Amino acid sequence: MRSDLTNEEGIPLETVTPRNHLLLQADGSPFIMLAGEVHNSSSSSAEYMEPIWKKAAELGMNSLLLPVTWEMVEPEEGTFDFRIVDELIDQARRYGMKIGFLWFGAWKNAQCYYAPAWVKTDTVRFRRAEVEKGKKKIHLQEFHGMPYTTLSYLCEATNEADANAFRELMLHIRSVDEQERTVIVVQVENEPGLQGAAREHSAAADAAFESAVPQPFVEYMRGHTSTMAADVRQAVESGAGSGNWMEAFGEAAEEIFSAYHVASYIEKVAAAGKEVYSLPLMVNCWLDKGDKPGIYPSGGPVSRMMEVWKHCAPSIDVIAPDIYVQNFCEVCDDYVKMDNPLFIPETATHGYAGPRLVYVIGHYHAIGYSPFGFEDMGKPFTAIESYLFGVDVGDPMLGTPQSMEEYAWYNRTLGSMMPLLTSKYGTTDLQATIVERPERDTMVFGEYGFQTWMKLPILSRKDGVCLVLKKAKDEFYILANGCAITPFSANPQKPHVDTLSLEEGLFQQGEWRMARRLNGDDVARMRFESPTLLKIKLFGYQ
Ligand code: N0T
The missing domain is CATH 2.60.220.20 (putative beta-Galactosidase from caulobacter crescentus)
Structure with a gap:
């Protein structure tokens, strides 16, 4: 008999607090996405996707996360082409699967790779971020001198164009899918934020940084310190309670400034889409690993900025971590604060992929889990993957790809238990x-x-x-x-x-x-x- 694990009322000490777990629906019932995310370029071609859908089915997946890119759907301003969207939806229906689309708009891994040519070439109308004074292109030392540029989070014109394209996308999805609901969630942008610096450094950015922080926002932040990361809380508490960004938020000012503007930008995009078709929306983040903002995308929706994001982007339902690090469970713990449902849109395909899938469903009542680049599951890791996954030859789990047979068993088994599982979500059962x-x-x-x-x-x-x-x-x-x-x-x-x-x-x-x-x-x-x-x-x- 073990009584140490319950309180006097017999309530287990380690309880699951009810959260907004049953957000995703498919065919009229709560749904857990047993998903996979394809490599960045796979879903640009339905033909290329055909064997990937097959592999997903073999792996017992019930859904896929698929990029839809701004450059492909709006190749010229105001001219939309949604053929690829229709083809992907048709394929999903044929395979009996659901889709989460990933809107690769202004941001993809903190860069603007997927902005259409008409946006990239008009650098006057669609301003680039000044990462350093006077510099719109830098080389990121932390990433082997990788060239880096991105669109400014302060540029109205970009925000409007991006929001307009996203609205058209959501309108289109509604027109072809409102009855069947093959598309059940959409991610707005991908790993947004600014790299190379904690905030932008244009004259306009400097002026904004020097000007007074909107007072309701300062007050909101001061009222939400209980969930904040220790250093952010300390910065907010020791701030003056008003004034410019530095005065209000001290040490954390630059990251909060970026988060405020990135989240506000994305809110505009998300709201424009939700207004025409109300699907659950999410954002994903490139994790901070104790490093400085700017090494990871500053202003991105990392847990340390979750308070900012929940305030500035109310149209976003889920803040989702991309987890390639080894302290997987600790990261999950950080992303269930503030009633945020757990959704893992990207994680490694090494040997921990399967057990972690089971654990996030059983322990966190996660609404989705999706190994990245799953189409390569079972193949030996490439050098890039070894680097990204932190492959350690001393740990056979990290060095070995997830067994496909086993992963398929986990997916099928969890899938077969779906109504039972979701009926227990939010409870200690x-x-x-x-x-x-x-x-x-x-x-x-x-x-x-x-x-x-x-x-x-x-x-x-x-x-x-x-x-x-x-x-x-x-x-x-x-x-x-x-x-x-x-x-x-x-x-x-x-x-x-x-x-x-x-x-x-x-x-x-x-x-x-x-x-x-x-x-x-x-x-x-x-x-x-x-x-x-x-x-x-x-x-x-x-
Ligand atoms: C992910 C993926 C894809 C120390 C990387 C992770 C996906 C994007 N980014 O393969 O590009 O679209 O969301 C970024 C993590 C970088 C960590 C650097 C290793």
Whole structure:
């Protein structure tokens, strides 16, 4: 009997706070995107996409994240061409899948790669950012001298043109898809922000930075310090409470200034689209890793600027992290503050991809998870991928691509449980543990609990994961891999537990189908070395 994990009312101490989890809908029901994001150039051609849809289907995915680019849909100002959008929607329907479109507008990885030629060439009307005084093109030292330029977040004309194109895109999607709803979410821009400096340095930017911060914004920031990153909070609290950006926000002023303007820009784009077709909208970010703003895109929707973004961009429903770093769970923790639903639009395709998928659904009740460049899953990593994924040859999980067979099993199994899973979202009836968090190896569900073991002398796996869903007070579904499980009682009146039945099986058309009845050694050890779905019934007694 373990009572240490519940409070006096018997409420588990580690609870899931209800959030806006059921945001995404497909075919009239809540939907978790078991997705993949294609490489940047794949979705510019339906023909090129054909085998990629096939691979997605083989991988058990239910949706894809696909770039739609400004340069392709508005090649000349005011002339729109949505053929590629229609073709992608047709393909998705043929494969029975949903789409999240990624609007590659003014920003793509903090640059303006995807702005149409008529925008790129009119540098007077569509001003570039001055990263350094008088310099619109610099070479980023941190990225091997990579040339860098981007559009100014202070340029009205760019903002209007971008918003107009996005409105046309959303209008078009509505006209072809409002009935079927193949497109269920849209990401506005991609990893926005400014690189090379914490803020722009044109004369106009300097003047804006010197002028008074809108007072309601200062007050909002001072009223929202409880969720802020420590250094941001300190800067905001030690600020003067009014005045120019430096006076109001001290050390954090330049990043907050950029976030304010980037978020306000994107709000205009998002609102223009939402007004004509109200789909859930998200933004994604290039993470900060303790480095200075400008090394990561300054003003981008990183968790340390989430307070700014939630205030300035109310049309954005989700702030989503692109996670290639190894402290994956810590990053997730940062992105569920302020009731932000967890959506991972990009992550690495190495060996942790599968267990992390299970964990984000079980623990964070994530609404979407999508390995990036999934069309290469199963192939050896390229040099660029090794760099991006932080591949460490000493860690076989990082050095090895995710097994496709296993990933497909996870997707299919989670997909088959969709209505059950979503019915438990926002409640403590759905929990998970993962090998990456050995200190959180226990789950309590009212009268019963489960202790999971992922590192034992006889079992030491790096992909251990366990998701538990409470079906009835003494009955549970368990999705497990690389772990051993011990059920226990959390009821002081009935401290002992027997396992009445343990079945291995799967869901078919929403019905549980037993494949094997497990007992004897299999109940004694309850150890699962390959992905397994179980149904267990427990009995507590004195
Ligand atoms: C991602 C992807 C794609 C220290 C990179 C991650 C995708 C974009 N950017 O392959 O380009 O479209 O959103 C940026 C992370 C850079 C970290 C630098 C390594």
